[in-house]
Amino acid sequence: MRILLIRPKPHKETIGLQNVMICEPLELEYVSAYLSKHGHDVTIVDKILERKSVAHFVKKYKPDMVGLTGYISHVNVIKKYAEEIKKVNKDIIVCVGGVHAEVCPEDFSHECIDYVLKANALDAFLGIADNRIDMTNILEKEKSQTFCYPFPDREKVKKYRKKYYYMFHRNCTLIKTSFGCPYNCSFCFCREITDNKYFARSVEDIINELKTIKEEEVYIVDDNFLFNANRLNHFCDMLEKENIKKRYLVYGRADFIAENEEVVKRLKDNGLRAVIVGLESCDDKMLEGYNKKSNSKINEKAVAILKKHNIECYGTFILGIDWDREDFKKLKEWIKKLGITFVNLQPFTPLPGTDMYDLYKDKLIVKREEYEKWDMAHLVVRPTKISVRKYYLYTILLYYSTMVNPKKSIYMIKKYGLMDTLKLSIGAFKVNMQYLKKFLKG
Ligand code: SF4
Structure with a gap:
């Protein structure tokens, strides 16, 4: 599967620590390493550092699935990105993970978001990409207490x-x-x-x-x-x-x-x-x-x-x-x-x-x-x-x-x-x- 992972840019209302720090999207690098290991073709786009629109990148990379991640302050930005993605192609699977999605998955309830990863995000993401998982599995599974994944990509x-x-x-x-x-x-x-x-x-x-x-x-x-x-x-x-x-x-x-x-x-x-x-x-x-x-x-x-x-x-x-x-x-x-x-x-x-x-x-x-x-x-x-x-x-x-x-x-x-x-x-x-x-x- 072709997969595009996007780190969102903060909303203009958000008081911006990005003015004194921009750190790499480590969680997306973990996803990339794990999915690539299982044969998927992954690209990461960092919207903090990119000026072009989400639609531009979706048209450019033609993904089958897009993964979005962020904190609570990104919820509305992520929903907007999801709308943009579905506008380009409604068949693209849109998946949301990250710390806020794990604790408050209900905040990401939106018609353009197909999956919210509440636990064990890497395995859940891979399961969706491999087309072998259902929602119950993603949302109800107990969180794992080990971490045996490839190093970040x-x-x-x-x-x-x-x-x-x-x-x-x-x-x-x-x-x-x-x-x-x-x-x-x-x-x-x-x-x-x-x-x-x-x-x-x-x-x-x-x-x-x-x-x-x-x-x-x-x-x-x-x-x-x-x-x-x-x-x-x-x-x-x-x-x-x-x-x-x-x-x-x-x-x-x-x-x-x-x-x-x-x-x-x-x-x-x-x-x-x-x-x-x-x-x-x-x-x-x-x-x-x-x-x-x-x-x-x-x-x-x-x-x-x-x-x-x-x-x-x-x-x-x-x-x-x-x-x-x-x-x-x-x-x-x-x-x-x-x-x-x-x-x-x-x-x-x-x-x-x-x-x-x-x-x-x-x-x-x-x-x-x-x-x-x-x-x-x-x-x-x-x-x-x-x-x-x-x-x-x-x-x-x-x-x-x-x-x-x-x-x-x-x-x-x-x-x-x-x-x-x-x-x-x-x-x-x-x-x-x-x-x-x-x-x-x-
Ligand atoms: S619970 Fe742990 S991480 Fe959270 S503020 Fe206290 S010491 Fe820090």
């Missing part, structure tokens, strides 16, 4: 490769070494994808995959890479044994960093360059409410350890829905005190599929169907103490006061060079412009 996005980056990590390649997360933070969507289960690939398998990666920058996209100290030490042993020299960006929890400085140092010696840490808050009560199993002291210790070993900390924070000006000020002072250079501020977002959604669904100011605004940057729940306009204003001010100052600019230029700092600043400016529009609209 990175060749299929070769022409886009140079344009993939994550902030200062240019030409970065993605790799996934584990699935799910053993923790249970109340706001988190990640754990819903694997039905609250966690499983990790063997270190040997990961090393074999790393050996196939040409790029130096590697982004390990596990929900929580810093989890098992023994596994991480084994990972370092193998990197040293195989003489693999790369630079890594990973996700990790503050409590692990605080309790395992030796492991962190060893990872640093083996290329760890930056950690995205869900610090979430400087307030212990909020952390407790999120079931984060961490506190502000642990957060402070983790940030200090990363600093000591010259590992960049990308701190992510949740802005409470009951915040007033003082709360924004308190977080600003705390970020400044700790000297965190890069922050990502997310208004509390009860994503559909999480327990939080049911608790907040009566307080939404953005309808679920306005999917493009569910981007972790729009305010979707009405703030309880201040107006929506003020909330956006304080968010913008918090970004500016913590990230934009001469000292930080000099630090970035020295560490990452003038051009990369300039590019990132332009991207951040674009994101801020989108926020400013929200503020003006109220």
Whole structure:
């Protein structure tokens, strides 16, 4: 079968992290590798980087089947693509997968979408391509807890490769070494994808995959890479044994960093360059409410350890829905005190599929169907103490006061060079412009 896989471009309403990062469509590369192995002819189109329409690519490649994937913010874009595809040829099978499809398949119910892959997407996709599967199988099968598939087909996005980056990590390649997360933070969507289960690939398998990666920058996209100290030490042993020299960006929890400085140092010696840490808050009560199993002291210790070993900390924070000006000020002072250079501020977002959604669904100011605004940057729940306009204003001010100052600019230029700092600043400016529009609209 001829199969076209499309990664969607975000809707123009979506506040765009693509201004500071565009990562390769790893999930489509997995699909491509698996389907190609079984004799299908697969092409990947990355619509973030392509200007031509979906219809253009459908006419060009004449697929029998098209696979689309995305997050919640892509739901309406994906439906539009499906309409475009069927308009060109109504016999093309349209299939939707991805993390949101797995947790909320009902959101993709549409006359132009033939299949929504709720579980075991690779096998389900292959089953449809081989014409040997029915809907019940796709929708009801229990999620698998192993991962025995070919390495991602990175060749299929070769022409886009140079344009993939994550902030200062240019030409970065993605790799996934584990699935799910053993923790249970109340706001988190990640754990819903694997039905609250966690499983990790063997270190040997990961090393074999790393050996196939040409790029130096590697982004390990596990929900929580810093989890098992023994596994991480084994990972370092193998990197040293195989003489693999790369630079890594990973996700990790503050409590692990605080309790395992030796492991962190060893990872640093083996290329760890930056950690995205869900610090979430400087307030212990909020952390407790999120079931984060961490506190502000642990957060402070983790940030200090990363600093000591010259590992960049990308701190992510949740802005409470009951915040007033003082709360924004308190977080600003705390970020400044700790000297965190890069922050990502997310208004509390009860994503559909999480327990939080049911608790907040009566307080939404953005309808679920306005999917493009569910981007972790729009305010979707009405703030309880201040107006929506003020909330956006304080968010913008918090970004500016913590990230934009001469000292930080000099630090970035020295560490990452003038051009990369300039590019990132332009991207951040674009994101801020989108926020400013929200503020003006109220
Ligand atoms: S530690 Fe991170 S990935 Fe794990 S449940 Fe909490 S927020 Fe989600």
